[in-house]
Amino acid sequence: MEKLIIDTDPGVDDAQAILMAAAHPNATIAAILAVGGNVGLEHTLRNALTLVEVVEQEIPVYAGCSKPLVIFQEDAADVHGQDGLGDVGLAPQTRTAESEHAALALVRMANESPGEYTLVAIGPLTNIAVALTLDPTLPEKLKRFVVMGGAVTAHGNTSNVSAEFNIFYDPEAAHVVFEAWEAHGGLIELVDWEATIRHGIPGDVIERWHALDTPKSRFYQKMSAKTLEFIRNIMGRSMMFGADPLAMAVALEPDIVTKAEVRHVSVELTGMYTRGQTTTDWNQRNGRTANTNIILELDTDRFFSLMEQGLK
Ligand code: BDR
Ligand code: CA
Secondary structure: OEEEEEEEOOOHHHHHHHHHHHHOOOEEEEEEEEOOOOOOHHHHHHHHHHHHHHOOOOOOEEEOOOOOOOOOOOOOHHHHOOOOOOOOOOOOOOOOOOOOOHHHHHHHHHHHOOOOEEEEEOOOOHHHHHHHHHOOOHHHHOOEEEEEOOOOOOOOOOOOOOOOHHHHHOHHHHHHHHHHHHHHOOOEEEEOHHHHHHOOEEHHHHHHHHHHOOHHHHHHHHHHHHHHHHHHHHHOOOEEOOHHHHHHHHHHOHHHEEEEEEEOEEEOOOOOOOOOOEEEOOOOOOOOOOOEEEEEEEOHHHHHHHHHHOOO
C-alpha cells in the first residue's frame, strides 16, 4: 500500500493524476499540498478542494507557497485556463483548506511516521524546498520521492527553451531539492517532460475515456477541453500529454518502469539562456553522487489503463 502525499498545482494533468491515485486499490492519499504554479495559489488551492469533492474522499488539503522563492517568471494559464481547470466554472461546494501551512504539514507528517509516505511532487518544488529548510533530514524520512519535472536532454517546454515548466517556475527551489537528495545519498524518481512526450496519449484513447460517460469522465472532458484544443493547435491532431499522470503511474506502480538511468542532475540557476535547465551528467564525469533515477520508458498500455481506471 502506498501512502501518498501529493504536492500539486492543479492544473488539468495534476487533476487527472489525482483522479488516478484516488482510484488506485493499493494507494491512499494522506494529504494534498497546494502550491502556486500553473496558475496562482488561490486557483490551485480551490482546484485541489474541488478534486477531493470529485473523488468523494476525506483528504486534507493544505495551502502552501504562493510564489517562487526568488522571482516570478511565467505561469501556464495558456495551457490550463486562467483558473487552472479549463475555465468552465468548477468550484468546491463545501470543502475548505486546513489551517496549517503545506510545508509545515509535510514536515510534521514525515516526522510522525518516518519511512511511511511517498511524496509525489507534480508542481513547482517551492513547498518542498521550504520544508527542507525547516527540516534538512526530510529525505531520510520519506519512503520514496517522485518528481514530475525537468528535461534531461534540454528539450523543455517553456519560453526558456531548455527548461521544463515545474523547474523553470522556481529553479532555486528545485536546486535546494536536488542538492538535498544528493547530500542524503537518496534518489529522486524523476519523470521529465521528454518522457512525457514519448508517452503521449492518442486521440482514440481520449475518445474511449469520453465514452465512459461517468461523472468523473464527464468532469475530465469538461476541464480538459481547452487543453485539448491548445495541443491540437500545436500538434495538428487530437492528443494529450499526461506529465503528472505519468509521474503518478510511477509512484503507484513502480514496476511499470521498463527503462531508467541513475545519474547526477543539477539545476542551472544563472545561465543566460539555460536558467531552469536540469543539467544531467550522462557520462558520469563530475564525480558527484548520483541523486536521480531518471525514468525513460514505461509500459504505455498500463499507463493508459491506470488513467482510465481513474475516470470510471
Ligand atoms: C508540468 O508543468 C505543468 O504545466 C503540468 O501540470 C506539469 O506538472 C509539465 O511540464
Ligand atoms: Ca502540475
